[in-house]
Amino acid sequence: MNCRESRQHWNLYHDSEKDAGLHFRIGEHLAVCPQCAEWFQQQSRLEYMLVENIAVRRPTAELWDRVLAQTQLLKPVPARRWFLFSFSGALACAAGILIAIVLLRHAFPSQPISDLTAITTTFHHRLAGGDEPLQFRSRSDLEVDNYLLWKTWSMQLTN
Amino acid sequence: MKDRDKSERFLRHLEPLQGPLEAYCRRLLHEVDSLEDVLQSAVANAFRDFDQYAEGTNFRAWIFKHTHSEAMNWNRKHQRTQAAALREDEVAAKETWDAILDEPLLKVLLEAPGAVLDHCDASIALAVKSLSLEDQAVSLLHVVGDFKYREIADILHVPIGTVMSRLARCRVRLRQRLVEYGERHGLHRHGEI
Numbered sequence: 001m002n003c004r005e006s007r008q009h010w011n012l013y014h015d016s017e018k019d020a021g022l023h024f025r026i027g028e029h030l031a032v033c034p035q036c037a038e039w040f041q042q043q044s045r046l047e048y049m050l051v052e053n054i055a056v057r058r059p060t061a062e063l064w065d066r067v068l069a070q071t072q073l074l075k076p077v078p079a080r081r082w083f084l085f086s087f088s089g090a091l092a093c094a095a096g097i098l099i100a101i102v103l104l105r106h107a108f109p110s111q112p113i114s115d116l117t118a119i120t121t122t123f124h125h126r127l128a129g130g131d132e133p134l135q136f137r138s139r140s141d142l143e144v145d146n147y148l149l150w151k152t153w154s155m156q157l158t159n
Numbered sequence: 160m161k162d163r164d165k166s167e168r169f170l171r172h173l174e175p176l177q178g179p180l181e182a183y184c185r186r187l188l189h190e191v192d193s194l195e196d197v198l199q200s201a202v203a204n205a206f207r208d209f210d211q212y213a214e215g216t217n218f219r220a221w222i223f224k225h226t227h228s229e230a231m232n233w234n235r236k237h238q239r240t241q242a243a244a245l246r247e248d249e250v251a252a253k254e255t256w257d258a259i260l261d262e263p264l265l266k267v268l269l270e271a272p273g274a275v276l277d278h279c280d281a282s283i284a285l286a287v288k289s290l291s292l293e294d295q296a297v298s299l300l301h302v303v304g305d306f307k308y309r310e311i312a313d314i315l316h317v318p319i320g321t322v323m324s325r326l327a328r329c330r331v332r333l334r335q336r337l338v339e340y341g342e343r344h345g346l347h348r349h350g351e352i
């Protein structure tokens with residue numbers, strides 16, 4: 001195989017297409033012809049760079065959410081996300097308030113209930129403002145129940 | 160339950176291909192605004208026909224076939240002649256692999272491709288768009304879809320020889336565009352590797 005023939009077959013060589021015999025003959029030529037070897041290497045390098053440029057393959061999440069929702073393969077996304085957000089937010093708040101009641105009742109056993117309500121409200125504001133660390137977060141009401149039971153139970157044990 | 164199982168199986172196959180399918184349509188469509196509609200139709204049609212898909216066969220080629228056909232239908236419906244696209248025989252006569260072998264500027268491009276490629280994202284996109292639709296499809300199925308010649312021939316219903324000649328032509332064309340771009344913007348660094 002000469003230079004011209006081998007270069008004419010660069011596409012097939014680069015793409016690993018056609019028969020092994022052709023690749024072998026090209027390989028033989030490249031082994032003895034440094035000019036073609038360099039030319040092949042440069043063509044392939046350029047091709048890889050072009051492919052990298054053309055084939056941006058990361059999917060756009062929002063686009064696919066909408067596509068799949070429209071084809072009913074996913075539930076409508078904005079509603080679903082809002083539902084999850086509000087549901088988990090509500091659960092987290094509920095857990096926070098209940099924990100606050102339990103903790104405050106424990107800290108101030110003689111405090112009247114009405115004062116406890118005020119303290120709970122203050123605690124809730126502190127929680128919402130980020131002044132109190134959130135001790136527990138879950139999207140599952142079962143997990144929230146279990147956590148509260150465990151918290152109450154462990155506090156009773158320490159009494 | 161059966162429907163749910165079908166959706167889950169379909170989504171499992173589809174998920175890793177979302178990026179390539181999106182990239183393919185984005186490049187092939189005349190109007191990128193229609194991307195969402197085209198993908199939605201393609202996915203809906205593929206899901207409708209999913210019962211005919213034999214598990215364990217080539218889902219990638221199967222979904223690309225649906226997507227390609229949808230994108231081409233859309234392009235045909237919103238027909239617009241591509242100013243830069245040449246007729247097939249015209250391209251064949253003008254551009255062969257040999258024709259640019261001795262081009263000195265191509266040599267410079269090959270020696271330092273980064274000097275040009277780093278500056279011409281949009282220009283490459285335009286160069287791809289300037290190919291005929293058939294050439295674009297072959298090139299994009301190869302580059303974006305990672306398909307072998309035989310698979311491309313099956314997806315496009317053309318002989319494998321046509322795939323080979325179109326792909327070679329696209330490569331020549333893209334290189335010519337890069338050379339022109341580099342020359343116009345003074346990006347070729349002579350003698351630098």
Ligand SMILES: [Zn+2]
Nearest residue numbers: 002003033036
């Ligand atoms: Zn040689």
